[in-house]
Amino acid sequence: xxxxxxxxxxxxxxTLRGLIAEMGGRAEASLDNAMMAxxxxxKNMARQVVLDDPKIDALEEQVERLVVQTIALRAPMANDLxxxxxxxxxAGVVERIGxxxxxxxxxxxxxxxxxxxxxxxxxxxxxxxxxxxxxxALNAFAARDADLAIAVxxxxxxxxxxxxxxxxxxxxxxxxxxxxxxESAHLLFVAKxxxxxxxxxxxxxxxxxxxxxxxxxxxxxxxxxxxxxxx
Amino acid sequence: MxxxxxxxLKPNNPKMTARDVNVFYGAKQAINKVSIDVDMDNVTAFxxxxxxxxSTFLRTLNRMNDTVASARVEGEITLDxxxxxxxxxDVVQLRARVGMVFQKPNPFPKSIYENIAYGPRIHGLAxxxxxxxVIVEKSLRRAGLWEEVKDRLNESGTALSGGQQQRLCIGRxxxxxPEVILMDEPCSALDPIATAKIEELIHELRxxxxxxxxxxxxxxxxxxxxxxxxxxxxxxxxxxxxxxxxTNPKADRTxxxxxxxxx
Numbered sequence: 001x002x003x004x005x006x007x008x009x010x011x012x013x014x015t016l017r018g019l020i021a022e023m024g025g026r027a028e029a030s031l032d033n034a035m036m037a038x039x040x041x042x043k044n045m046a047r048q049v050v051l052d053d054p055k056i057d058a059l060e061e062q063v064e065r066l067v068v069q070t071i072a073l074r075a076p077m078a079n080d081l082x083x084x085x086x087x088x089x090x091a092g093v094v095e096r097i098g099x100x101x102x103x104x105x106x107x108x109x110x111x112x113x114x115x116x117x118x119x120x121x122x123x124x125x126x127x128x129x130x131x132x133x134x135x136x137a138l139n140a141f142a143a144r145d146a147d148l149a150i151a152v153x154x155x156x157x158x159x160x161x162x163x164x165x166x167x168x169x170x171x172x173x174x175x176x177x178x179x180x181x182x183e184s185a186h187l188l189f190v191a192k193x194x195x196x197x198x199x200x201x202x203x204x205x206x207x208x209x210x211x212x213x214x215x216x217x218x219x220x221x222x223x224x225x226x227x228x229x230x231x
Numbered sequence: 232m233x234x235x236x237x238x239x240l241k242p243n244n245p246k247m248t249a250r251d252v253n254v255f256y257g258a259k260q261a262i263n264k265v266s267i268d269v270d271m272d273n274v275t276a277f278x279x280x281x282x283x284x285x286s287t288f289l290r291t292l293n294r295m296n297d298t299v300a301s302a303r304v305e306g307e308i309t310l311d312x313x314x315x316x317x318x319x320x321d322v323v324q325l326r327a328r329v330g331m332v333f334q335k336p337n338p339f340p341k342s343i344y345e346n347i348a349y350g351p352r353i354h355g356l357a358x359x360x361x362x363x364x365v366i367v368e369k370s371l372r373r374a375g376l377w378e379e380v381k382d383r384l385n386e387s388g389t390a391l392s393g394g395q396q397q398r399l400c401i402g403r404x405x406x407x408x409p410e411v412i413l414m415d416e417p418c419s420a421l422d423p424i425a426t427a428k429i430e431e432l433i434h435e436l437r438x439x440x441x442x443x444x445x446x447x448x449x450x451x452x453x454x455x456x457x458x459x460x461x462x463x464x465x466x467x468x469x470x471x472x473x474x475x476x477x478t479n480p481k482a483d484r485t486x487x488x489x490x491x492x493x494x
Binding site: 001002004077078079082 | 450477478479480486487490492493
């Protein structure tokens with residue numbers, strides 16, 4: 001796209017996009033490292049994830065300040081306006097993704113204390129797909145790529161299916177092994193956190209789609225309610 | 232789903248229509264095949280870079296271009312379905328029905344009272360002093376100026392501040408009971424407070440008169456209008472609901488202009 005006549009405007013937008021990219025990278029790393037810490041039963045690695053989270057929070061605050069400043073000083077219009085508003089909302093969502101990564105990391109010490117518990121084989125795959133969704137949603141923002149955003153949204157169902165499957169398996173496992181209920185419940189929360197990360201990546205993708213096209217996506221086909229949903 | 236602003240929009244109720252309008256100054260074509268409806272119930276803003284033809288086109292709507300010897304207008308422009316370029320059209324009457332407010336406030340060098348009374352008098356709208364007093368007060372009230380000038384109606388209109396002068400000119404246009412008011416950059420010579428008062432006035436006048444405003448200030452177009460038309464190089468590039476134009480313009484040229492990427 002042609003540059004703005006006022007060059008400083010382009011610099012503001014570039015800075016904003018850079019901040020979002022950095023947030024996305026850190027949130028993705030938060031999930032990846034938390035999952036790796038879980039698999040390797042590595043408490044130090046898990047602690048590092050928790051310690052890194054404030055950096056994401058600080059970046060979100062930077063994004064907020066820059067967005068408010070840009071709206072006040074540059075009065076963005078059309079695609080610029082959509083992009084600036086999307087950046088603000090995406091920053092809030094990515095910060096939440098980071099929090100979920102941190103939550104997973106916090107459970108690692110509680111789970112690894114009990115050496116007898118076999119980790120669910122499905123969790124790593126589920127975490128990997130959710131991580132890819134986050135990665136692709138942020139790439140879609142960087143490239144203003146509406147098609148990639150739709151691909152992310154469509155993948156959310158896979159994460160939901162994983163969650164439902166893990167939910168059922170863990171319930172059965174708890175019924176058969178009452179002594180393992182506490183550890184199993186932590187694993188269930190991990191699965192739930194990953195499921196929420198998938199939802200948030202989907203939210204990012206929806207905002208990317210709006211910023212890129214100016215159109216709102218029709219309401220998503222909500223799959224079946226998760227199996228832990230209240231009746 | 233409709234946005235709030237779209238829901239607030241009243242249905243289209245065209246007051247004026249233009250079809251395939253061309254305007255030439257001598258051999259140079261200034262307007263190329265412009266077709267547009269001016270809505271009765273919504274304020275229409277014309278935006279575009281200098282020289283894009285928006286003022287030229289505005290001036291075709293009350294035949295102001297007749298005063299330019301080299302200007303020639305083709306195509307059809309109607310007011311309530313009647314061709315305003317038809318030989319039977321009384322131009323003086325037309326300009327009373329389609330009033331105009333200019334960039335620089337241009338009150339007559341007469342009293343505030345006379346500035347308003349002049350038009351109604353020559354159009355024979357009032358003869359008795361009491362009737363004229365009613366028209367003057369009503370017009371100044373609608374122009375949002377009455378409270379500021381009611382005690383000094385005999386002072387010269389040129390002694391008012393710029394913003395007051397511009398509201399006086401709007402009152403003068405209103406006094407002859409127009410149906411359409413054309414405003415050509417009405418705030419470009421005013422400070423932000425006087426500008427805000429004119430914008431508030433435009434809001435209040437909406438619905439009573441069809442209003443078309445030409446402005447270089449896109450924020451102003453966004454603030455006062457419900458319909459926006461973007462002109463470029465003599466053509467009408469895009470015309471639509473103002474909130475759509477400023478959040479999601481269809482044409483690349485519109486987008487580049489309103490986001491500050493133009494040339």
